[in-house]
Amino acid sequence: MLRILDKLNPQALRILALLLVVVAVLVFFSLVVPNYLNGRLFNRISSSVAIMALLATAQTLVIITRNIDLSIGSTIGFVAFATGSLITNNPDLGPVILVAYAMGLGAMFGAINGALVAFAKVPSIIVTLGTLALFRSALVEYSDSKSISTANLPEWLVSFPNTVLWQWGQMQFRAAFVAAVLVVILVHIALTRLRAARKLYAIGSNPEAAEMAGINTRKTVFVAFVLAGALAGLGGFMFLARFGTITVVAGLGLELKSVAASVVGGVNIFGGSGTVIGALLGAVLVDLIDTSLVRWQLVSEFWREAVLGVLILLSVATDALLMRRLMAARQAREHRKAEAKIAQELASTNRGGAE
Amino acid sequence: MKSTKTLGLLAALMMSGASLANAQTALEGGQEADMVLLPKFLGILVFDQANEGAQEAHAELGNPGELLFVGPTPENSVAGQIEIMTTAATQGQGAVMLSNNAGDQIAPSAVAAQEAGTRVVTWDSPIPGGEGEDVFVAQVDFGSIGTVMADMAHSILGGEGQMAVLSATPDAANQNAWIASMQEALKGDKYANIELVDIVYGDDQAEVSYNRALSLVDQYPDLGVIMSPTTVGIQASAKAMQDEGLCDQVKVSGLGLPSEMVSYTMNGCAPEFALWDFRDLGYLTYYTAYGLATGQLTGDIGESFSAGRMGDFAIEEDPGRPGSKRILMGPFTVYTSENVEAAAQ
Numbered sequence: 001m002l003r004i005l006d007k008l009n010p011q012a013l014r015i016l017a018l019l020l021v022v023v024a025v026l027v028f029f030s031l032v033v034p035n036y037l038n039g040r041l042f043n044r045i046s047s048s049v050a051i052m053a054l055l056a057t058a059q060t061l062v063i064i065t066r067n068i069d070l071s072i073g074s075t076i077g078f079v080a081f082a083t084g085s086l087i088t089n090n091p092d093l094g095p096v097i098l099v100a101y102a103m104g105l106g107a108m109f110g111a112i113n114g115a116l117v118a119f120a121k122v123p124s125i126i127v128t129l130g131t132l133a134l135f136r137s138a139l140v141e142y143s144d145s146k147s148i149s150t151a152n153l154p155e156w157l158v159s160f161p162n163t164v165l166w167q168w169g170q171m172q173f174r175a176a177f178v179a180a181v182l183v184v185i186l187v188h189i190a191l192t193r194l195r196a197a198r199k200l201y202a203i204g205s206n207p208e209a210a211e212m213a214g215i216n217t218r219k220t221v222f223v224a225f226v227l228a229g230a231l232a233g234l235g236g237f238m239f240l241a242r243f244g245t246i247t248v249v250a251g252l253g254l255e256l257k258s259v260a261a262s263v264v265g266g267v268n269i270f271g272g273s274g275t276v277i278g279a280l281l282g283a284v285l286v287d288l289i290d291t292s293l294v295r296w297q298l299v300s301e302f303w304r305e306a307v308l309g310v311l312i313l314l315s316v317a318t319d320a321l322l323m324r325r326l327m328a329a330r331q332a333r334e335h336r337k338a339e340a341k342i343a344q345e346l347a348s349t350n351r352g353g354a355e
Numbered sequence: 356m357k358s359t360k361t362l363g364l365l366a367a368l369m370m371s372g373a374s375l376a377n378a379q380t381a382l383e384g385g386q387e388a389d390m391v392l393l394p395k396f397l398g399i400l401v402f403d404q405a406n407e408g409a410q411e412a413h414a415e416l417g418n419p420g421e422l423l424f425v426g427p428t429p430e431n432s433v434a435g436q437i438e439i440m441t442t443a444a445t446q447g448q449g450a451v452m453l454s455n456n457a458g459d460q461i462a463p464s465a466v467a468a469q470e471a472g473t474r475v476v477t478w479d480s481p482i483p484g485g486e487g488e489d490v491f492v493a494q495v496d497f498g499s500i501g502t503v504m505a506d507m508a509h510s511i512l513g514g515e516g517q518m519a520v521l522s523a524t525p526d527a528a529n530q531n532a533w534i535a536s537m538q539e540a541l542k543g544d545k546y547a548n549i550e551l552v553d554i555v556y557g558d559d560q561a562e563v564s565y566n567r568a569l570s571l572v573d574q575y576p577d578l579g580v581i582m583s584p585t586t587v588g589i590q591a592s593a594k595a596m597q598d599e600g601l602c603d604q605v606k607v608s609g610l611g612l613p614s615e616m617v618s619y620t621m622n623g624c625a626p627e628f629a630l631w632d633f634r635d636l637g638y639l640t641y642y643t644a645y646g647l648a649t650g651q652l653t654g655d656i657g658e659s660f661s662a663g664r665m666g667d668f669a670i671e672e673d674p675g676r677p678g679s680k681r682i683l684m685g686p687f688t689v690y691t692s693e694n695v696e697a698a699a700q
Contacts, residue, residue, distance in 0.1 A: 035576065043599075044569060140397050140428055147400050149615050150594060162598050245561040245590050245615070248398025249429040252560060294555070294570040302525070 010327065011275050014266040017322040018281045022288065024318075025311075029292040036295070039170020047161065049280075049287045050176040051076075051238050055254055056261035056279035057187050058231035063262055064191075065224045066204045066271025067117060067124035070255045072232050074135035075109045077251035079236025081139055084148035084246045091154050098157070102237035103230040109135060110229015114222035132255065140248050150244030161242045176238055183234070184280045191276060200224055204271025261286050264316055286312065380651060380660040384416035388449030388648035390423070390641070393439055395456035395480065395527075397426040399559070400612060401586055401633040402454070405479070408637025409452070415663055416645055420449065429559075433457040433526070437464045440475075444468035449648030452640050454479035458526050462486040474647040474654070478640040480529035485679030489647055489654045490670055492640045494631045495685045497529075497675045500584070500610075501536025503689065505546055507608045507627045508580050515548040516579035519571045521592055521609075523559040523585040532675060533584045552578065557588045564591035572596075572605055583609035589628060593619035613690055613698035620695045631687040639665055639684050656680055 008016065030036045055072055062069045083102045087093055109131070116127040150158060161176035191197045199220045202210040211217050240246060265282025267274025289311045293304050392409050394402035406424045413422040427435020436457045441464045443451045451468060455461055455477055465475045465487025474489050481491040508518045520537075522530045534554060541551060552575050557564025568581055568591060581596075583589040589611040596602050602624040611628040619625040642662035646652035652660055652670075659669035665684075673681035690698060 040573065044573070048566060136428060136430070143398055146403060147398060149400075150590070151615060151618055239562070243561040243565055243591065244594055245587065247429075247561065247587065248396075249560050250562070252430050291566070291570060294567065295574045 010323075011266070011273070011278070013326050014323055015275070015278055015281060017318075017326070018264075018266065018278065018285065020322065021318055022281065022285055025285065025288055025292070029296065032298070033292065033295045036292070039172070041291075042171045043174070044291055045284060045287055046172075046177040047174060047242070048291070049283050050161070050174075050180040051235050051242065052254075052257060052261055052283040052287060053180040053184055053280045054231050054235040054238065055258040056265065056283040057184050057276045058228035058235070059255075059258040059262045060265075060267050060274055060276050060279040061187070061200065061224050061231070062124070062228045063259075063267050063269060064200045064204045064271055064274055065221050066207065067221065067224070068128065068259065068269075069110075069113060069225065069228055069232075070125065070128040070259075071109065071113060071131040071135055072228070072258050073251045073254035073256075074132050074139065075106055075229060075232040075251075076236040076239055076254055077246075077248070078109070078135050078139045078142070079105050079233045080240040080243075080250050081143055081148060081246045081248070083237055084153065084240045087154060087157065088148060088152040091152075095156070095160075099234065099237055102240075103233040106233020106236060107226050107230040110226040110232070111222070113229065114225030117225060118218040118222040128255075136248070136252075143248050147248075148240070148244075148246035153240075153244060157241050158244055161238065176242065180238070181280070183231070184276050187231075188276045201272055204268075205273070257286060258283075260312055264312060380646065380658070382416065382642060382646050382651050382660055382662075383649075384418070386418065386649040386651075387420045388418060388645060389420040389446075390418070390644055390648065391439070391443045391448050391451045392422065392424045392637070392641075393436060393443075393451055393453045394424075394426040395454050396429040396432045396435070398429065399587065400615070402426070404633035405454075405637030405640070408634035408639075409641040410637075411634070412638045412641035412645070412663060416642075418645060422641075433460060437461050440464040440468055444471040444473050447471065448473050450474040450476060450644035452644050453477045453482075455482050455528055456480065456524070456526065458482075458528060459484045459486070474644060476640060476644040476647065478636055480527060481673075481676065481679070481681075483528045483676070485673070485676050488679065490643060491673060491676075491679060491681040492636065492643055493673070493681045493683050493685075494633075494636050495687045496683055497532045498536045498539075499685075500533045500629075500687075501538070501540040503629050503687070504533065504537045504582055504584065504609065505540040505543075505549070507629065507689070508549055508582055509546060511606045511608055511626060512549060512579045514545075517550045517552050517575055517577050518580045518582055519552050519575060519578055520554040521564060521567055521571065521581055521583040521585075521588045522554060522556050523588060525556050527559075527585075530584050536675075537582070557583075557585070557591065559585055559587045561587060561591045564588040565595045568592035568595040568607075569599065572599075572601060578605055580606045580608055583607065583611075586610060586612050586615065586630075589625065590615050590619075593625045597622070597624050611690075613695050616690070617695050617699040620690060620692055627689060627691050629687050629689045631684065635665060636684060638663070639668065639682070643668075643682055654680065 079102050113128055113131055116122050117124045163175040164172045165178055166173050199215050202215055203217050203220055261283035262279045263269055264285055265278035267279055293299055299307050392406055425439055444467055451473055462482055468475055475487055476490055477488050478492040482488045520534055555567045557567045581592045583592050589609040593607040596605055607625040608628050610630050616625055616628055639662050646660055647654050656670055656672055661667045668682050670680050670682055673679040
């Protein structure tokens with residue numbers, strides 16, 4: 001067992017720790033909530049996490065470069081509305097065009113953020129705090145106080161998220177969830193295998209060193225924001241398909257949830273490290289806690305947010321503590337191994353000296 | 356207070372000697388008064404409809420002044436409403452028509468507006484304490500909404516079963532009043548076998564309401580109906596039940612828009628729901644506010660006036676809020692598969 005732990009890299013260890021926390025949360029709630037663990041719970045969490053997984057992935061791309069995107073909730077709201085409005089007025093448009101429109105629009109918002117952060121050198125927290133309000137106001141203006149209604153959307157769009165691709169007992173693997181997980185895996189492979197994507201980590205760990213190493217930091221940060229915008233746009237498309245009714249409040253507050261999911265998922269808020277698989281698990285954990293709390297009789301409506309906050313802090317703390325323990329244990333073992341090796345070598349040289 | 360009296364006196368003078376106290380006031384058009392229609396927030400269809408009604412009345416009365424439709428952004432509703440109220444007072448607007456989302460927190464700024472000579476007419480959702488409000492234009496009798504909702508639950512459940520409420524925000528004065536009146540109605544013998552198991556809040560956001568509706572089903576396996584007194588909540592709940600194939604088990608009811616609910620009513624997810632006409636509400640509110648702002652109405656109990664195409668209305672004491680005044684619009688329509696398609700056109 002310990003041998004296996006030694007072989008894992010720190011990121012894999014973190015994911016393992018997160019999985020343990022998810023299991024702990026499941027066990028805890030199954031003790032206090034009757035009729036809790038069943039296929040239905042899986043369906044609930046997987047359906048609702050599909051959107052958050054995309055947003056957490058988008059957020060992770062930006063956070064890795066030592067930035068943050070607070071405008072993600074407004075972006076998803078605007079894209080969901082605009083895409084809904086496009087399909088309402090042109091019901092014959094196909095899925096490809098619609099998804100491309102959503103992602104293109106999101107990328108455009110990302111480009112605005114990216115340009116201001118990368119080229120105008122304004123701190124991202126300030127830029128995106130501004131665009132958070134700006135994009136939302138643009139939506140209020142654009143929507144002309146109308147809303148998008150499910151009744152005006154084509155059938156394929158509305159039924160897409162809940163299409164069951166395959167079923168295992170009560171557990172259903174639905175299209176939206178599977179699509180989101182595929183996107184996360186794709187981004188994960190890109191981040192770990194592609195040379196260009198490694199630049200994001202380089203910039204996040206040490207911007208000056210990255211610059212010295214010949215990385216075009218401005219361009220890379222800009223691209224990170226554009227990609228995040230495109231992913232948020234895809235999230236907007238999924239949001240439209242899932243909820244159907246889009247008003248100007250759509251996606252309100254999702255930016256903070258996406259940050260929470262990323263950070264809980266082990267993405268370092270100071271940049272340079274983190275995985276999108278972790279962010280996906282973080283999204284699962286936050287959603288799991290949120291959904292389960294609603295069913296926990298002990299916690300009233302008004303305390304839920306507070307309890308959610310405490311539980312997120314606890315899970316992050318547990319995760320950090322577990323990580324530290326595991327790392328310390330590993331270091332101790334490596335230390336002992338090294339000592340033993342030195343002792344051995346010393347012994348052999350001594351023997352050699354004696355001869 | 357003084358200015359109110361002066362205005363009242365002016366109004367009496369203008370109507371000249373022939374008219375009697377408490378007689379029908381026919382509002383005279385063409386007088387100038389700048390008006391502000393202030394919804395809870397922008398972007399929900401019903402508020403847009405109310406604005407259409409107000410614009411209709413504005414044109415009909417030939418008011419040379421301006422009618423502004425301004426509201427806060429949703430995430431900033433409470434603070435935004437207070438700010439707009441304060442601004443309206445400093446701009447010297449004739450009247451503010453407010454669908455209050457700020458509870459009693461808006462009262463100080465509303466009082467300040469009144470002192471500056473701006474009349475404050477609430478509609479859709481009143482100021483709970485009544486302070487700072489000239490009169491409340493009630494869409495329907497708040498007590499009877501409770502009975503209607505209890506009756507719809509009764510008919511859907513066949514007289515027996517569990518129901519849960521999915522409301523808007525915990526601060527919404529109108530929803531809270533309706534839920535309270537429904538709880539009161541449920542005490543009646545007729546509803547003895549109906550159990551209200553929970554009240555949850557979807558914040559008038561589709562995604563929150565959708566998830567809350569599903570968790571209600573998970574939490575109460577025997578739940579028979581979700582009652583949602585908000586147009587956003589009822590639609591999100593119905594969609595959630597439909598998406599999860601739960602419509603046979605859990606029905607959705609409450610207050611909804613026919614155009615948004617028609618498919619769910621026809622497929623049986625939401626067999627019955629109710630609503631009133633928001634265009635009419637905006638229209639009547641405008642007439643009331645215009646009468647007050649131009650001094651043709653004093654806003655006293657017992658005063659009555661005729662509001663264009665909608666006929667005659669009277670100012671009375673609000674039975675739900677002693678000491679406050681209201682104008683009762685009514686009635687509302689219960690929609691079923693029989694009449695929903697026609698209404699959705």
